[in-house]
Amino acid sequence: MARPHSVRHQRGFTFVALLCFFLLYLPMATMVVFAFNAGNTLGDLDGFSLRWFRAAWQNDQIVEALLRSLTVAPVAACLATVAATMAALATTRTTPYRGLAAKVAFLNQPLVVPEIVTAVALLVVFARIKVWTGYTGLGYLIAAHTAFCIPFAYLPIRARLETMDLSLERAAADLYARPWAVFRWITLPLLWPGILAGFMLAFVVSLDDVVITEFIKSAGQETLPTYMLGQLRRNVTPEMNAISTVFLAISVAVVSLFFLLNRKKT
Amino acid sequence: MAAAAPAIEVLDLAKSFGEARALDGVSVSIGENEFFTLLGPSGCGKTTLLRMIAGFDFPDAGEIRLHGRDIAGQPPFARPVNTVFQNYALFPHMTVAQNIGFGLEMQGKRHTEIAARVDAMLALVRMEALRERRTSQLSGGQQQRVALARALAPQPRVLLLDEPLSALDLKLRKEMQGELKRLQLETGITFIFVTHDQEEALTMSDRVAVMSGGRILQVGTPREIYDSPRDRFVADFIGEANFLAGEIAGIEGQHARVRLAAGGTVEAGLPAGLAPNGRATVFVRPEHAELRADGGDFRGKLDRVVYFGTDTHLHIRLADGSDFVLRQQNSPGGHFGLDPGAEVAVAFKPGAARVLRD
Numbered sequence: 164m165a166r167p168h169s170v171r172h173q174r175g176f177t178f179v180a181l182l183c184f185f186l187l188y189l190p191m192a193t194m195v196v197f198a199f200n201a202g203n204t205l206g207d208l209d210g211f212s213l214r215w216f217r218a219a220w221q222n223d224q225i226v227e228a229l230l231r232s233l234t235v236a237p238v239a240a241c242l243a244t245v246a247a248t249m250a251a252l253a254t255t256r257t258t259p260y261r262g263l264a265a266k267v268a269f270l271n272q273p274l275v276v277p278e279i280v281t282a283v284a285l286l287v288v289f290a291r292i293k294v295w296t297g298y299t300g301l302g303y304l305i306a307a308h309t310a311f312c313i314p315f316a317y318l319p320i321r322a323r324l325e326t327m328d329l330s331l332e333r334a335a336a337d338l339y340a341r342p343w344a345v346f347r348w349i350t351l352p353l354l355w356p357g358i359l360a361g362f363m364l365a366f367v368v369s370l371d372d373v374v375i376t377e378f379i380k381s382a383g384q385e386t387l388p389t390y391m392l393g394q395l396r397r398n399v400t401p402e403m404n405a406i407s408t409v410f411l412a413i414s415v416a417v418v419s420l421f422f423l424l425n426r427k428k429t
Numbered sequence: 430m431a432a433a434a435p436a437i438e439v440l441d442l443a444k445s446f447g448e449a450r451a452l453d454g455v456s457v458s459i460g461e462n463e464f465f466t467l468l469g470p471s472g473c474g475k476t477t478l479l480r481m482i483a484g485f486d487f488p489d490a491g492e493i494r495l496h497g498r499d500i501a502g503q504p505p506f507a508r509p510v511n512t513v514f515q516n517y518a519l520f521p522h523m524t525v526a527q528n529i530g531f532g533l534e535m536q537g538k539r540h541t542e543i544a545a546r547v548d549a550m551l552a553l554v555r556m557e558a559l560r561e562r563r564t565s566q567l568s569g570g571q572q573q574r575v576a577l578a579r580a581l582a583p584q585p586r587v588l589l590l591d592e593p594l595s596a597l598d599l600k601l602r603k604e605m606q607g608e609l610k611r612l613q614l615e616t617g618i619t620f621i622f623v624t625h626d627q628e629e630a631l632t633m634s635d636r637v638a639v640m641s642g643g644r645i646l647q648v649g650t651p652r653e654i655y656d657s658p659r660d661r662f663v664a665d666f667i668g669e670a671n672f673l674a675g676e677i678a679g680i681e682g683q684h685a686r687v688r689l690a691a692g693g694t695v696e697a698g699l700p701a702g703l704a705p706n707g708r709a710t711v712f713v714r715p716e717h718a719e720l721r722a723d724g725g726d727f728r729g730k731l732d733r734v735v736y737f738g739t740d741t742h743l744h745i746r747l748a749d750g751s752d753f754v755l756r757q758q759n760s761p762g763g764h765f766g767l768d769p770g771a772e773v774a775v776a777f778k779p780g781a782a783r784v785l786r787d
């Protein structure tokens with residue numbers, strides 16, 4: 164065969180690929196289109212309008228939930244990224260020892276344990292703490308989000324660390340850099356793309372979370388996803404489409420921003 | 430060479446990785462301004478010894494003294510010793526100039542001083558034009574030069590080089606050999622150079638240490654190591670060698686008379702401190718023996734003649750079935766007169782044969 168073998172030349176490849184693409188993006192495209200619907204229903208298109216965006220913007224509950232989401236997600240993502248960076252350094256910059264694999268597994272527990280189980284467990288514990296301390300603020304949400312975001316931030320950081328040449332850090336130490344200076348001038352700059360990727364993942368995962376948030380939020384502490392879930396039980400208006408579209412826009416914006424930052428770095 | 434105060438003194442250094450003994454009681458003294466080479470087969474502990482001196486790893490036992498001070502417990506950033514890594518380990522997110530200035534920066538030198546020193550280093554390794562390049566945009570030889578400049582910039586007392594030339598192609602390698610030697614002479618810094626290339630070791634070094642199995646077998650000038658190896662391993666590892674089995678017939682001072690298994694009796698030098706009796710091995714380099722019309726030290730049958738350009742290798746089958754290789758310098762237009770199967774007599778040049786520790 165003259166052509167090097169590639170799965171792209173497999174019969175039906177293009178069809179399957181296009182099908183997957185459609186299934187992935189058709190619903191989203193539909194949602195975005197209907198967000199601009201002038202009509203009252205989710206079913207029929209009645210011309211273009213921004214009325215549902217306006218309605219959402221004027222709905223105090225929605226704005227409040229959005230602001231809460233945009234508080235919890237960045238704070239939790241930052242904390243998770245810092246913790247994940249330290250964990251990744253601790254698990255790669257060491258000679259392997261017994262129990263290291265177990266530690267990594269424990270760290271990644273949120274990826275394995277069903278979220279609902281964690282949610283119930285946290286509910287039980289946090290309910291106690293709320294009784295003892297009387298504190299009912301956002302701290303619980305932030306703590307919980309930080310915890311389940313750590314493995315998502317950890318994975319890209321660790322992947323980056325593992326491909327990093329150890330002799331670079333050794334060379335820096337050889338050139339009179341103390342451990343902190345080695346981290347500041349060598350490890351951190353080279354690790355930065357991994358840290359950004361980790362932060363981005365953690366941010367999106369936190370922004371999107373429903374189950375744990377629903378269980379542990381105090382009264383009135385709706386995030387955007389839990390608010391939307393709550394609305395489903397009443398009547399679904401095209402407002403939902405508008406909120407989801409905004410949500411999609413935020414996610415796309417965050418991902419694009421970090422993609423651009425990353426490309427400039429490397 | 431070793432007359433000056435030692436720059437580095439290693440005393441009874443030992444290091445094990447689990448069961449494996451990487452260093453097994455190494456002692457060596459390396460002089461100021463010396464080009465000192467560690468030579469040995471893969472896995473003999475060269476890198477391990479270098480890592481101990483740099484401070485990347487710590488010995489189980491023993492001392493490392495830098496100008497008389499024990500540094501074995503100090504971290505790498507506290508030692509005035511710099512390393513040129515085998516893979517260069519240049520910082521990919523910095524320019525050539527930033528790489529070279531890194532050590533000075535970490536020492537807290539003033540910016541004007543750093544800039545001046547970086548310029549001087551760039552000139553020293555002839556890289557002025559590439560000052561602002563990223564290191565990923567450099568050829569192998571250029572990266573090598575930057576790595577050298579970076580390690581030399583803080584003016585260390587000792588420079589450690591772990592097979593710095595092994596990633597280069599042959600031509601560049603020859604060029605960098607000369608360059609390294611020039612840098613060492615110009616800077617006056619002690620170089621400890623690791624290689625498993627014997628030619629590199631012989632041509633560049635003031636002294637060579639031959640290592641095997643975590644030990645130093647012999648330390649000496651290239652000529653001492655080549656002409657007077659103390660044991661069979663050293664003789665075999667460096668250059669080509671003939672080993673002849675025999676029996677001691679008598680000892681006079683620093684010489685022994687050895688009756689060869691292949692017939693004939695030869696005079697062979699004795700290494701200091703060796704007083705063998707009974708069986709012994711006699712060593713002679715192929716170019717330290719010559720053909721004789723008659724007489725000679727022993728006789729054999731010409732087996733093969735191989736032309737090598739500068740010289741011709743004669744493989745001679747001896748009476749006891751062993752092979753002896755003799756190397757003859759070629760002269761222009763001449764041709765070798767004997768055919769395989771011919772009876773030949775071989776004589777050692779004066780002082781060529783030596784008795785070896787087995």
Ligand SMILES: Nc1ncnc2c1ncn2[C@@H]1O[C@H](COP(=O)(O)OP(=O)(O)OP(=O)(O)O)[C@@H](O)[C@H]1O
Nearest residue numbers: 446449450451470471472473474475476477478625
């Ligand atoms: N980190 C380590 N863990 C376990 N064993 C090691 C380690 N470093 C070295 N060794 C062992 O110690 C011995 C000496 O290794 P070293 O790297 O010093 O050899 P070397 O002389 O530099 O060899 P080469 O010419 O291949 O570089 C080897 O047997 C090696 O397997």
Ligand SMILES: [Mg+2]
Nearest residue numbers: 475476477591
């Ligand atoms: Mg080595």
